[in-house]
Structures are given as structure tokens and as C-alpha cells.
Amino acid sequence: MGKFQVQYKHRTKTYTLDIEAPTYSDILNFFNDISACEVTEIREFKYENENTIKDDGDYIKYITVNIKRDTFYESIKIPKVKKEFKDKLDELEAIIKSDILLQGLKPIQINLKISL
Numbered sequence: 001m002g003k004f005q006v007q008y009k010h011r012t013k014t015y016t017l018d019i020e021a022p023t024y025s026d027i028l029n030f031f032n033d034i035s036a037c038e039v040t041e042i043r044e045f046k047y048e049n050e051n052t053i054k055d056d057g058d059y060i061k062y063i064t065v066n067i068k069r070d071t072f073y074e075s076i077k078i079p080k081v082k083k084e085f086k087d088k089l090d091e092l093e094a095i096i097k098s099d100i101l102l103q104g105l106k107p108i109q110i111n112l113k114i115s116l
Contacts, residue, residue, distance in 0.1 A: 007041040014040070059083055061115045068109040069102045086114065
């Protein structure tokens with residue numbers, strides 16, 4: 001049994017629903033059998049942390065990461081970045097290059113902007 005998030009449209013509004021089912025196909029069949037809504041996406045939960053951590057506020061508010069490869073471009077905001085990276089942007093850039101793919105390819109150019 002897996003946990004999924006279903007995104008569906010009804011008229012002009014988009015909704016999401018968390019639901020458990022054996023497979024994503026079962027969810028799609030369920031919606032097709034009983035609803036006229038258009039299912040636009042089904043995401044499977046691969047990791048869910050139910051622990052809450054007290055926020056000590058000791059972090060960089062967010063970092064904007066602009067990633068580029070050939071004609072592909074993506075801008076991502078990463079919130080609550082560890083303060084240790086404030087003076088180690090080269091190290092942060094190396095982590096991003098090793099861990100993130102852009103359309104299945106490693107990024108060539110990364111620009112970082114810190115917001116304190």
C-alpha cells in the first residue's frame with residue numbers, strides 16, 4: 001500500500017488530495033469510474049517526516065539558485081539554508097552540481113543569491 005497525492009481539476013480550480021492505494025493505477029481507475037474531474041498528476045510519497053523540529057532561527061532565510069545548462073534554465077528557492085554556507089558558497093555550489101539534475105543532465109552554470 002502506497003501513499004499518493006492526486007492533483008485534479010474541476011472547471012477552473014485545481015485540487016490536491018492525499019490518498020492511500022496499492023498503485024497509482026488504482027487511484028486513476030477510481031477517479032475515472034466515479035468522477036468527471038480531470039486527474040492531472042499523481043505523485044507517490046517516497047519520504048515523509050512526521051517529526052517536528054523546534055525552529056531556532058539560526059539559518060539563512062533562503063538562497064535563490066539559478067541553474068543553467070545549454071538552453072535549459074531553472075530558478076529554485078531553497079529556504080532555511082544552514083548558516084555555515086554563508087561564507088562557503090563554492091562548497092554549496094559543488095553540492096548542488098553533484099546532487100541536482102536539470103532535465104536529466106548535470107548543470108553547467110550555477111548562480112547563487114543569498115537573502116538573509
